[in-house]
Amino acid sequence: MSKFEDNPFGDPTIDNPFADPAVQQVARSTNNATQGLDDYNPFDGQPGANQPTAQQPPQPAIMQAVSPPTNTHLSGGRTQPQQQPQGPPNNNLTADLLRRQEELERKAEELARREAELRAGSAGRRNNWPPLPGFCPVQPCFYQDINVDIPLEFQRIVRHLYHLWMFHALILALNIVGAMCLMFAGEGFTVFGLAILYFVLLTPFSFVCWYRPIYKAFRSDSSFNFMVYFFIFLFQIIITVVQSVGFNGSGYCGLITSIAIFQTNIGVGIITILITIGFITSAVADVMLMAKVHRIYRSTGASLAKAQTEFTTEILRNPHVQTAASNAAAAAVNAQIAQANRY
Template identity: 80%
Template sequence: MPTFEDNPFSDPTIDNPFSDPAVQQVARSTTNATRGLDDYNPFDGQQNANQPTAPQQPTQPAIMQAVSPPSGNYQRPQQPSQQAQGAPPNFTTADFQRRQEELERKAEELARREAELRAGSAGRRNNWPPLPTFCPVQPCFYQDINVDIPLEFQRVVRHLYHLWMFHALVLALNIIGAMSLMFVDQGFTIFGLSILYFVLLTPFSFICWYRPIYKAFRSDSSFNFMVFFFIFLFQIIITLVQSIGFSDGGSCGLITSINAFKVNVAVGIITMLVTIGFITCVVADVMLLTKVHRIYRSTGASLAKAQAEFTTEILRNQHVQTAASNAAAAAVNAQIANANRY
């Protein structure tokens, strides 16, 4: 068995490094610093007695506190001022009432229009010409371009309506021009004829060419388009003759105006203004006739379609059906009477 060697530091003649006082002092300080760490056990659940402990605050479970009801002297919070709400500072009750009345009036108007649209054309109340309620003559037609006419045709229908009103205005001015001619001893015939033209042409033009074109754009009726083209062509011819102004023709045209300048300059100016009005009517008539014809051709309408539509409308007419049934009954009765006679 081998023998162990002796401690090499046991020999007093050899210097021991751990016997140095400086080394021993450092060793003692390190031992004191690490003594608390050596005694700490993380799994013990209790802190080391040498470590300082922070004071623990007592904990209590969360309890919902009951809210007491408001007392009798409870006051509601103040509403924000009108300035904070964005209302005008001087907005009074009268202003609110006036606005409410306006809204109610608009609501009634919308309800009336909606009822008219639901009821159809038969349930609408006539509104043209716009006559007062006390007048014994009531409106004869219903007209509302915004309701009846499609949106893409409303502009041209308005132009036609304004053209009809311009024709009526020129005929009224023609009466004034004829009256001025009568005052300078140019005869009473032109004045009487001017009144007759205004009384006849104004309503006839509305019924004979404006109402057909209104119905044509309202229901895409080829028959009404044909009626408009036929009557409106005569309208252009009559207006052209009036713009020429033959002597004793009843219109203050170009010839009448030139003769009036020889008698009185003021009368000549009045009649010349009427002549310019007639010429403007002719130009506007031709332009709108061309525009309506272009629209008519773009819709694919034709003369055959107008004839078929006319036949259908005639057969649907209640008066025509009644007359046809009466004629057929009379023919049958005549045949029976003849058969009984023989």
């Protein structure tokens, strides 16, 4: 039995793995960590304490806000917020907003103009053209206010027509100066007298015959006034062309008269040629503005039938025509009654 009682691990010649110092050091660190876990009580208010404590009521869960991620620059060691990429500006959207803003402003101006027109009233308006001083015995004959009477989209063309009429009046006034120079150059008094006559007649007639109709046409969208303007303004263009040609003895300082006077007096010839340039400019402006007005007229849907209808309506609404018609009807009835009594 002695051989079974012998301890096989007692032989000092056999190495004991647990006797290694490294293994023993690891075992001691493991025991320390285990001891720390044994001392930890999860139900205790203070970790590591073994004394029993009162049970705490459960606390509601609170969600903490999470800050957005940040980019850290390794070179500077500072943290900067992440920047979102910005796309290119939408130019089409900006242009559309600007266009809508302009339309709203134009509509607001139109409403303000209409409101001012309603406040003033047609009956309460006082004539303001021609602008004469108060001491003058002749008072203004017409009321004119382009900003109030004319719609916003037609105010520019009406101003151009008004300026064209003023330019015609200016050239006729300068034609008087040129005719006076021709008279001193030996052309006689007839040319000077005709120039004065043209200025006195054509200036007010052009205002009444073609400017006022086109003013009223744009003010009330009247096809009848458009027709009157086209008919009269065609004669205005013909007269301006004749003025530009300037036949000898016609009273106009036109091209022919200027060429003829250059042979005898160069100074008077220069004056007349400048007036000729003014007449030619007037003729070109007449044609251009008439074409522009015709385009506007066609775009509004006006026609000759509409002009005839408006003419008939205006004639029937005219108080003088109504009075004449009623007098004629009364005379006809009285004649019938008298004839019936006779029999």
